[in-house]
Amino acid sequence: MTAFLEMTNVSKVFSAGIIRRQHTVAVDDVTMTIDEESPSILAVAGESGSGKTTLxxxxxxxxxxxSGEVIYRGQSVDDLSRAQRRTYLRExxxxxxxxxxxxxxFxxxxxxLTVPAKKFQLSESKQETTRLIEEALDMVGLQPAETLGxxxxxxSGGQRQRVMVARAMLLRPRLIVADEPVSMVDASLRATILESIRRMKQxxxxxxxxxxxxxxxxxQIADNILVMYKGSVVEAGSVEQVIRDPQHPYTQLLVSSIPQPDPSLPWGAEAEIAGDPESMAVAATGCKFVExxxxxxxxxxxxxxxxxxxHPSRAAACFRYNDSPELEGENLDLVFEPQLTSQAASGSEDPAAN
Amino acid sequence: MKNGAVLTVNDLRVYYDTPAGTVKAVDGVSFDLRPGERLGLVGESGSGKSTMALALMRMHKPPARIAGGEVLLDGVGDVMELDDEGLRRIRLDRLALVPQGAMNSLNPVMRIRDQLADGIRTHEPGDDRDALTARIRAQLARVGLDADVGGKFPHELSGGMKQRVAIAIGTSLSPSVIIADEPTSALDVVVQRQVMETLRSVQEEIGASVLIVGHDMGLMAQIADRMGVMYAGKLVELAPVHDLFTNPQHPYTRLLIESVPTLMAKRALASIPGAPPTLINVPPGCPFHPRCPRAFEPCDSEVPLPMSQNGRVVSCHLYPEEAA
Structure with a gap:
């Protein structure tokens, strides 16, 4: 079975400067697979500069x-024909x-909503297009009559973002890549957007x-998570395991720094030893977090x-766990919890089967 | 000054005159800032919280105007009545701002030490060069920055370092009141926490009171002693932070707290139905009544007055006047 979308040892290096050329490794050797049979929500978390947006x-x-390859339905994204690329862009x-x-x-x-519907020829007639658009708006909890026109x-910002979710949904994609979809939306409206994203999966x-x-x-919304630091995956697994019981010192620092909306749960004590990530150079060798x-x-x-x-559903890039086996082929799928609908997919990727 | 407050805000109103009508961004807000306390003020975008923070220092820009009310600063009097010279004297010296997004508030072509020296020289001339250098060095150390940061330009610093510089500048003359407008809104959690801890330690060291304006309920829970909630230009509730979180009284506060996701338990995410009103067209009566699950008969016609009891203030018809 070919996966829907795969990344194999993908790196992305940005270069800047003419005289003293500087290279920034934004994504460093990431391998992952996104399946079609078992829809799931994968969170990619990290601070600014971690490479999550580049990913x-x-x-x-x-x-x-x-370097490395992004593979769409078994074929490198570079080698897609025009027609295939069109489907890729829709999906x-x-x-x-x-x-x-x-x-x-203006x-x-x-x-x-209408332009992508036309470009990707989603419907035969105007009425059909309108019906599809209204359906998509409905799905994100917007009244078509109050939104269109x-x-x-x-x-409001929240409504605008929901129209964007509706637009994505309208095209019947197989995968939605949502980059910080709620960070500019007010707290009281965030939940509606996250909820509509969850409904897309379900x-x-x-x-x-x-x-x-x-x-x-x-x-709150993801099934699995991948934590990035300076372009590398430092920890990955099910959200329950990674966030409730983080193993990598960086994930631990992140989790303990979250201000809990409860005055009786004060911040932990770790922050004092943690430097400022933006001002720190990455060591050429060794763990990037070592400083x-x-x-x-x-x-x-x-x-x-x-x-x-x-842990069966967690992996951490930290030498403190060097008595555990290395994650086979750095394949993150091995630690992601398979979804209930996905017996076929999870069966073939079970660690025991390898 | 009444009950020993450092800053007393009485019925402050800040309106914007726009072609479409008058926007009542701050509409009758009253509170006290007590000595040494950290008062958090939360609200969604458009609730008027930032307008109010700037208006306290008379730093609002037209078309915003002060439409009424007073801001009494201990030992100074009504800030709203000061002339330009009087304002110049108290800004930074008595009443200092730590702005939102320090990346945009620092001068990009001035070294950090010169930006720090600027305020000190203006308000306290007379230091010789060595004394000034020592002061700048001490001020940088206070916010956890190395002395060599003084020789750098803002673009050479990370976001967290720039925000520390903003704190260093804001506290360089040991003001009695610090107004921090979303001081960490653009920072990552780890750095956010470091900057907040820095603000807290400097504030405690110089014994200032701080008004922290923000939208992050979690951050407020961690940092504030008392907390106020703004909605549609009004302060709907003000209470000690622990009371506010364990027993919110205003239905808006309750819903706001419930809408914040936590790491404690996975649950269906709650949201507040509807959207905040535009401030041109605030609903009559209580501005929250169209979204309020507990609205009843007087809510759509009578504006609820602030009621205070047990050190908390709430503006809601559910809490009748007799309680005052």
Whole structure:
């Protein structure tokens, strides 16, 4: 069975500067698979500069990888024919962070819905298009009558973002890549958007890659999570395992830094030892987190830690777990919890089967 | 000053005159800021919280105007009545701002030490060069920055470092009141926490009171002593932070707290039905009544007045006047 979308050892390096050329490794050797048979929500979490947005752009085919391959239905995204590329662009839909910038203020909001409907020839007739659009708006909890025919500035940020979710849904994609979809939306309206993303998975069987810096919303809606630090995956697994019981010191730091909306649950004590990630150079060898790590020991400076499979549904790239086996082929699917609908998919990827 | 408050805000109103009508961004807000306390003020976008923070220092820009009310600063009097010279004297010295997004508030072509020296020199001239250098160094150390940061330009610093510089500048003259407008909204959780801890330690060191304006309920729970909730230009509830979270009284506060996802339990995400009103066209009566699950007969016609009891204030018809 070929997977829907695969990344094999994908890296992306950005270069800048003319005289002293600097190279930034935004995504460093990531391998992952997104299945079609078992729709799930995968959260990609990390701070700014962790490479999570670059990962999203690689999945969307907006930028090519520097090395490795993005494979769509068994074929490298680079080698798709025109017709295949068209399907690829329809089947993977983005939702971006800023619900203000993704609209042309001179067009009514209908524009973002009718144009893709026309371009991808979703329907035979105008009536059919209208029906599809109304259905999609309904799905995200918007009243078509109150939404269509309006200009973007006449809608609230939350409504605008929901129209974007509806647009993505309209195209009947197999995968939605949502890059910080709620970070610019008010707290009281966030839940509706997250809920409509969850419904896409449950009711339409669409997989979602949810890119976020917010572990709390990731925990609430995602099935599995991948935590990135400076371009590398440091921990991955089911959200229950990774967020409730994080193993990598970086994930632990992230989780303990979340301000809980409860004055009787104060912040933990770890923050004092943690440096400022933006101002820290990445060591050429060894673990990227070593300079900030409170528990670093000798091996950490020698080489990059591989992902250790220290729990059936969790892996951490930390030498503290070097008595556990390495994650086979760095294949993150092995730690992701298969979804209930997916016996076929999970069967073939069961660690025991390898 | 009444009950020893450092800053007393009485019935403050800030309106914007726009072609479409008058926007009542801050509509009759009253509260006290007590010595040494951290008062958090939360609200969604468009609730008027940032407008109010800026208006307290008279830093609002037209078309915003002060439409009424007073802001009494201990030992100074009504900030709203000060002339330009009087304002210049108290800003930074008595009443300082730590702005939102320090990346945009620092001068990109000035070294950090010069930006720090600017305020000190203006308000407290007379330090010789060495004394000034020592002061800048001490101020940077206070916010956890190395002395060599002083020689750098803003673009050489990370977001967290820039926000620390903003705190260093804001506290350089040991003001009695610090107004922090979303001081960490653009930062990642780890850095956010470091910056907040820095603000807290400096504030405690110089004994200032701080008004922290923000939208993050979690952050407020961690940092504030008391907390106020704004909705549609009004302060709907104000209470000690623990009471506010364990026993919110205003239905909006309750729903706001319930809408915050936590790591404690997975649950269906709650949201508040409807959307916040545009401030041009605020519903009559209680501005929250169209979204309120507990609205009853007087809510759509009578504006609820703030009732205070046991150190908390709530503006809601569910809590009748007799309780005052």
């Amino acid at each position: 999203a752009r690689l999945l969307l085919g907006v930028i090519p990888p520097s 993977i839909q983005p939702i971006f962070q800023d619900p203000f910038e993704s609209y042309n203020p 067009y009514k909001v209908d524009h973002v 309006r200009f973007p500035h006449q809608l 009711e339409l069987g669409i997989s979602v890659v949810y890119i976020t810096h917010d572990l709390t919303t990731a925990y 900030r790590c409170p528990v670093a020991f000798d091996p950490c400076r020698g080489q990059r830690p591989p992902l250790y499979h220290e």
